[in-house]
Amino acid sequence: MPHTLMDLWYGFTIALQPSNLMWSVFGVLIGNLIGVLPGMGALSTISMLLPLTYVIPPVPAILMLAGIFYGSQYGGAIGAILLNLPSHPPHAVTCLDGYPLTKMGKGGTALGITMMSSFFAASVGIIVMIFMSPLLVQIAFKFGPTEICSIMLLGLLAGATMSRGSPLKGVAMTVFGLLCGVVGTDVTSGTMRFNFGSNELSDGVELGALCMGLFGIADFLVSVNRTEVKASDAKVSMRDMRPSRAEIKQAFMPMLRGTMVGTLFGAMPGTGPTITTFIAYALERKISKTPERFGKGALEGVASPEAASHSKTQVDFIPTMSLGIPGDAVMALILGALVIKGVQPGPQLITEHPDIFWGLIASFWIGNLLLVVLNVPMIGVWVKLLQVPYRFLFPAAVFFICIGVYSTKNSLFDVAEVGVFGIIGAIFLSLDFPVSPIVLGYVLGPMLEENFRRALLLSRGDMSVFLTRPISAWFIGACTLLIVAQVVAYARRVRLPQQQPVAELATE
Amino acid sequence: MANTLARLQSLSQRFTKDRIGALLLLVLGACVTVTGTTYRIGTLNHMGAGFIPVTLGILLLGVGAAIGLTSAPPKPPSPSDPKPLPPEWRGWLCILGGVAAFVVLGEYGGMMPAIFASVFISAMGDRKNSVRDAALLALAMAIAGALIFSWGLHMQLPLFAWS
Numbered sequence: 001m002p003h004t005l006m007d008l009w010y011g012f013t014i015a016l017q018p019s020n021l022m023w024s025v026f027g028v029l030i031g032n033l034i035g036v037l038p039g040m041g042a043l044s045t046i047s048m049l050l051p052l053t054y055v056i057p058p059v060p061a062i063l064m065l066a067g068i069f070y071g072s073q074y075g076g077a078i079g080a081i082l083l084n085l086p087s088h089p090p091h092a093v094t095c096l097d098g099y100p101l102t103k104m105g106k107g108g109t110a111l112g113i114t115m116m117s118s119f120f121a122a123s124v125g126i127i128v129m130i131f132m133s134p135l136l137v138q139i140a141f142k143f144g145p146t147e148i149c150s151i152m153l154l155g156l157l158a159g160a161t162m163s164r165g166s167p168l169k170g171v172a173m174t175v176f177g178l179l180c181g182v183v184g185t186d187v188t189s190g191t192m193r194f195n196f197g198s199n200e201l202s203d204g205v206e207l208g209a210l211c212m213g214l215f216g217i218a219d220f221l222v223s224v225n226r227t228e229v230k231a232s233d234a235k236v237s238m239r240d241m242r243p244s245r246a247e248i249k250q251a252f253m254p255m256l257r258g259t260m261v262g263t264l265f266g267a268m269p270g271t272g273p274t275i276t277t278f279i280a281y282a283l284e285r286k287i288s289k290t291p292e293r294f295g296k297g298a299l300e301g302v303a304s305p306e307a308a309s310h311s312k313t314q315v316d317f318i319p320t321m322s323l324g325i326p327g328d329a330v331m332a333l334i335l336g337a338l339v340i341k342g343v344q345p346g347p348q349l350i351t352e353h354p355d356i357f358w359g360l361i362a363s364f365w366i367g368n369l370l371l372v373v374l375n376v377p378m379i380g381v382w383v384k385l386l387q388v389p390y391r392f393l394f395p396a397a398v399f400f401i402c403i404g405v406y407s408t409k410n411s412l413f414d415v416a417e418v419g420v421f422g423i424i425g426a427i428f429l430s431l432d433f434p435v436s437p438i439v440l441g442y443v444l445g446p447m448l449e450e451n452f453r454r455a456l457l458l459s460r461g462d463m464s465v466f467l468t469r470p471i472s473a474w475f476i477g478a479c480t481l482l483i484v485a486q487v488v489a490y491a492r493r494v495r496l497p498q499q500q501p502v503a504e505l506a507t508e
Numbered sequence: 509m510a511n512t513l514a515r516l517q518s519l520s521q522r523f524t525k526d527r528i529g530a531l532l533l534l535v536l537g538a539c540v541t542v543t544g545t546t547y548r549i550g551t552l553n554h555m556g557a558g559f560i561p562v563t564l565g566i567l568l569l570g571v572g573a574a575i576g577l578t579s580a581p582p583k584p585p586s587p588s589d590p591k592p593l594p595p596e597w598r599g600w601l602c603i604l605g606g607v608a609a610f611v612v613l614g615e616y617g618g619m620m621p622a623i624f625a626s627v628f629i630s631a632m633g634d635r636k637n638s639v640r641d642a643a644l645l646a647l648a649m650a651i652a653g654a655l656i657f658s659w660g661l662h663m664q665l666p667l668f669a670w671s
Contacts, residue, residue: 166526166575168571168574168575168578169529169575171571172529172533172568172571172572172575175564175567175568175571176536176568178560178564179540179561179564179568182560182561182564186547186557188555188557189548189556189557191547191548191556191557191558193547193557193561194540194543194561217603217604217607220603220630221599221600221603221604224596224599224600224602224603224633224634225596225598225599225633225634225635226593226596389636390634391631391634391636391637391641392631392641392645394603394630394634395606395626395627395628395630395631395633395634395637395642395645395646395649396627396645396649398603398606398607398626398627398630399606399610399623399626399627399630399649399653401607402606402607402610402611402614402622402626403610403619403623403653403657403663406610406614406663406665407657407663410664410665412610412611412614412615415607415610415611415614416607416608416611418607419604419607419608419611422603422604422607423604426600427532428529430525431525431526431528431529431532432525432526432529433529449560452555452560453555453559456552456553456555457553457554460553461551461552461553461554462552463552490578
């Protein structure tokens, strides 16, 4: 315990070093700025700025990426509440009650409550992360390739089936992502796989190109000339944002419950943030004495999901950093950036790179505090930014994407790759396939293959090793449970076609 | 003529989004499996480069089949259905053209022409943008891009590269 506090103190000294602090502030600011812009979420922002991390050392790079992530979450809530525009899917549920509040002239209060809940939930998440990670690391040291394989399988399966829309389509996209990870030279034998005879592809698909194609270009292709973004005439001043004592009291318990939901789900690899916010919202409506107020501007319906999404974000870093298994696509991107920087995430990370781990934790607090301080006076600027028309936004973004990908390796081939993944992503999106599992599969694919091969080499080709080693057996058991649950849910849907589960509401 | 039109219509009714997706996955899975077998597969003990690709290909075939089999049967069209959106060729071609222009001009023209062309072409994809608006936006972006990336970040791409 005193040891942990010492480590935390060490983290603060790292995070407060001027160069690290500067990148962290930069990430938070840019994340917040781009998160506010309609149609830009954490994923597109991080992938756009990913190339920048190649030129700076690992510690500030990771602090910046994390800053972008939670910065864009704060920013996204602004668009959701004031404009009814969820730029990041988890905010879809915030729209349900946030926008009615704006129409009632209480948009400022809703934003204030959101910020309060976010900060509180993030703080709880950070504390959980501080005390859970070392514990998890002790278990993680017992992990061999067999266990790593099974937990990755669980993560992939959960990521595929528990996100939005059809679970089968999620699985299909995960497999497609794994395939993208296979492209290039096979590490063990040196065989070129799926490189279509091109030399450039022998290093594999470029992470930045994949993401910007799937989340940038594909999104523009789907929404060009089709989305009508209405301008907001909402005026929010600083004074509006201070909730009254009664309003704080009204939002306090939902905030606590939302934080709990987020923390619980954050610890499970693969559960997406969207599903977490929907569960928090559903829980709040269920235990409320006046459920009819929900959807018409209930503060509880804003406080709880926002708290859930922020505590989940923080807790999500635990499996990502200590096991090397990302919970969702954003975490997969951050993991990918770590790997590019030559830092191998896993149980050794905390002991081998304490500066990254504890510096990151300390920077979370600094960043979250900064966001609260920043957002209150800047709210007028954000409201203005919401009015940048889409027709100017996307051409500028096309150029930023192109030059960003180019700068990674000074390769125009990678820019062409963005175009190809844009087309692929647009086709999948128009057929109602979710694209974010592709990233999860792409990042985990090579690791999964390596560990799978090693596990079977050690067991002399005996597949039963996944069931005879106890930790691995638990994960395989959880996988089986997930599949059985999905089959049962499907069978029920076939029998009772009227009832729609919560997960499907999310796609609306 | 009317005959083919009717046949096309019934064809599009039979192919719901799920079925097109399933078909796509089946084709992709088949290609991957066939290509995968050209690499060495090996045994469980000593896997070759082809083992995982073949496994993934077969998985894709399985998932594709499952999506196809569980897809809802096509419903007769009802007036309450949201109308399928017409194809947006102008937007699509302009955005992809913008990316392509960046690749080509990045090679043969330099950074400024590449930025100008990519922004201008993709901006023309939006019906509400006039040529003047698009050109002004492209010019602003080209100047900003040159300042940030060439002067600020010292990117290797030359500003102008006439050859």
